[in-house]
Amino acid sequence: xxxxxxxxxxxxxxxxxxxxxxxxxxxxxxxxxxxxxxxxxxxxxxxxxxxxxxxxxxxxxxxxxxxxxxxxxxxxxxxxxxxxxxxxxxxxxxxxxxxxxxxxxxxxxxxxxxxxxxxxxxxxxxxxxxxxxxxxxxxxxxxxxxxxxxxxxxxxxxxxxxxxxxxxxxxxxxxxxxxxxxxxxxxxxxxxxxxxxxxxxxxxxxxxxxxxxxxxxxxxxxxxxxxxxxxxxxxxxxxxxxxxxxxxxxxxxxxxxxxxxxxxxxxxxxxxxxxxxxxxxxxxxxxxxxxxxxxxxxxxxxxxxxxxxxxxxxxxxxxxxxxxxxxxxxxxxxxxxxxxxxxxxxxxxxxxxxxxxxxxxxxxxxxxxxxxxxxxxxxxxxxxxxxxxxxxxxxxxxxxxxxxxxxxxxxxxxxxxxxxxxxxxxxxxxxxxxxxxxxxxxxxxxxxxxxxxxxxxxxxxxxxxxxxxxxxxxxxxxxxxxxxxxxxxxxxxxxxxxxxxxxxxxxxxxxxxxxxxxxxxxxxxxxxxxxxxxxxxxxxxxxxxxxxxxxxxxxxxxxxxxxxxxxxxxxxxxxxxxxxxxxxxxxxxxxxxxxxx
Numbered sequence: 001x002x003x004x005x006x007x008x009x010x011x012x013x014x015x016x017x018x019x020x021x022x023x024x025x026x027x028x029x030x031x032x033x034x035x036x037x038x039x040x041x042x043x044x045x046x047x048x049x050x051x052x053x054x055x056x057x058x059x060x061x062x063x064x065x066x067x068x069x070x071x072x073x074x075x076x077x078x079x080x081x082x083x084x085x086x087x088x089x090x091x092x093x094x095x096x097x098x099x100x101x102x103x104x105x106x107x108x109x110x111x112x113x114x115x116x117x118x119x120x121x122x123x124x125x126x127x128x129x130x131x132x133x134x135x136x137x138x139x140x141x142x143x144x145x146x147x148x149x150x151x152x153x154x155x156x157x158x159x160x161x162x163x164x165x166x167x168x169x170x171x172x173x174x175x176x177x178x179x180x181x182x183x184x185x186x187x188x189x190x191x192x193x194x195x196x197x198x199x200x201x202x203x204x205x206x207x208x209x210x211x212x213x214x215x216x217x218x219x220x221x222x223x224x225x226x227x228x229x230x231x232x233x234x235x236x237x238x239x240x241x242x243x244x245x246x247x248x249x250x251x252x253x254x255x256x257x258x259x260x261x262x263x264x265x266x267x268x269x270x271x272x273x274x275x276x277x278x279x280x281x282x283x284x285x286x287x288x289x290x291x292x293x294x295x296x297x298x299x300x301x302x303x304x305x306x307x308x309x310x311x312x313x314x315x316x317x318x319x320x321x322x323x324x325x326x327x328x329x330x331x332x333x334x335x336x337x338x339x340x341x342x343x344x345x346x347x348x349x350x351x352x353x354x355x356x357x358x359x360x361x362x363x364x365x366x367x368x369x370x371x372x373x374x375x376x377x378x379x380x381x382x383x384x385x386x387x388x389x390x391x392x393x394x395x396x397x398x399x400x401x402x403x404x405x406x407x408x409x410x411x412x413x414x415x416x417x418x419x420x421x422x423x424x425x426x427x428x429x430x431x432x433x434x435x436x437x438x439x440x441x442x443x444x445x446x447x448x449x450x451x452x453x454x455x456x457x458x459x460x461x462x463x464x465x466x467x468x469x470x471x472x473x474x475x476x477x478x479x480x481x482x483x484x485x486x487x488x489x490x491x492x493x494x495x496x497x498x499x500x501x502x503x504x505x506x507x508x509x510x511x512x513x514x515x516x517x518x519x520x521x522x523x524x525x526x527x528x529x530x531x532x533x534x535x536x537x538x539x540x541x542x543x544x545x546x547x548x549x550x551x552x553x554x555x556x557x558x559x560x561x562x563x564x565x566x567x568x569x570x571x572x573x574x575x576x577x578x579x580x581x582x583x584x585x586x587x588x589x590x591x592x593x594x595x596x597x
Contacts, residue, residue, distance in 0.1 A: 002171070008442070042069050052068035130189045142187050183593045210251040240252070264388060305333040327362055458492060459493050463491040464489065506566070
């Protein structure tokens with residue numbers, strides 16, 4: 001059995017990536033005094049920071065030239081030479097994963113993926129070790145994430161090994177947004193494997209970003225104030241709003257009598273992070289100010305100068321307030337000024353009250369920018385707070401909203417949340433909220449404090465149950481040696497909203513229908529309905545396919561080739577395993593999650 005001596009976490013963020021680690025020791029048993037080590041000396045970093053940029057600079061063959069701040073420095077200083085040689089700069093690509101699947105229906109999602117594959121000269125959706133229906137674009141994004149994760153892990157390992165530990169001493173955790181589906185997590189599992197991390201069960205955990213932030217907030221010194229209990233006290237109720245670059249993710253907890261966290265609301269999240277403000281600034285405001293023809297020329301000839309302007313915005317946006325009354329100016333670099341020429345400068349001056357050396361963002365424009373993400377964030381918080389209040393009963397314990405993540409430093413976001421929810425909950429921001437997910441992931445890796453989670457959906461598998469005359473459709477009737485069966489029945493494992501202990505494992509026993517069967521194959525399905533009867537019911541989608549090999553027991557009679565299928569829903573990701581009831585022990589079970597869910 002693996003006994004870790006080192007607990008290491010990687011916060012795989014949209015804007016930035018970082019690593020932290022701690023060691024197994026009596027001094028580290030108490031989370032309040034646990035010592036976490038960070039790497040904060042990245043090549044070309046503008047200032048000491050525990051996170052590097054989630055950026056890659058690749059050559060024409062897709063091989064890495066540099067990563068992080070060094071990749072950006074080279075792109076800014078050697079951009080023309082690198083572009084001529086076919087190099088490409090990638091940043092903020094994590095949320096491209098599965099972006100084509102963010103549609104309302106299964107058919108639309110698969111159609112979008114197929115269209116994307118056609119655009120990329122790839123007509124077939126592919127499968128990986130853990131996922132099916134993977135588009136060419138998702139594979140490309142996964143390859144970028146693999147390169148990025150590998151670099152972060154290698155950097156952290158250098159520290160760990162230099163401290164006298166071995167690579168085999170380490171248990172890892174990698175963070176994932178709460179809005180990631182099981183398909184996204186399956187792709188992330190492929191990324192983890194291809195980045196060279198251990199493949200043994202329990203060696204690499206996944207932690208939802210807001211759940212990691214909750215682990216940090218509990219020990220970081222944040223307190224609701226007054227007579228309210230601290231975040232580690234039994235009975236404390238709090239919501240964590242993780243405001244990152246790519247997503248806003250939310251979870252809510254109530255501590256049990258031992259101070260362990262029990263999820264009291266389903267994890268919520270959406271693509272509402274601060275990086276979308278950056279993209280909107282470029283795609284709309286800069287493009288409108290320069291004009292389409294000039295903007296196309298800038299993207300082609302001097303994208304490094306364009307990146308410089310986005311960096312200006314990145315630094316300036318954290319000072320924008322809800323009651324902002326002043327303009328915000330982004331200075332135009334020389335390379336872009338040359339592209340504009342006299343005509344472009346005159347055009348810009350007419351638009352901006354004679355200002356032609358900067359892009360002027362008015363208070364109205366700034367409000368419009370933040371309105372891309374803030375109202376959606378407030379709606380997510382409202383939905384989670386409603387769930388918390390409905391489950392509160394007669395308790396007088398106040399609800400607390402904890403803001404975490406780099407975007408939570410935004411005065412605009414903080415003011416909007418306090419204005420909307422200040423009368424319903426206490427709102428706090430722990431110290432250094434930008435490292436909350438990373439530091440919390442280390443705590444999670446050392447000793448997860450979550451005792452139970454809420455099931456997001458009703459999960460189950462398709463099985464052939466006895467056919468019921470007058471109830472089951474004739475089209476579902478199957479003739480088997482054991483009588484007529486209905487082949488489309490939904491066999492429920494757990495229901496939506498159900499509290500599931502993190503260590504709970506549910507199992508069903510399956511028997512092959514036919515004598516010649518060499519495998520048992522079934523789908524894993526999900527729906528928001530609490531009592532689905534058929535896997536074909538509206539709103540019911542297949543999210544995975546499982547194949548169990550019966551080769552070791554084919555010498556037995558059919559009914560002795562039974563398989564116990566175990567599933568866990570209380571962890572960060574769904575887990576499936578199988579056992580052969582007679583003479584086989586653990587069975588080989590291949591699980592692939594689908595892109596249509």
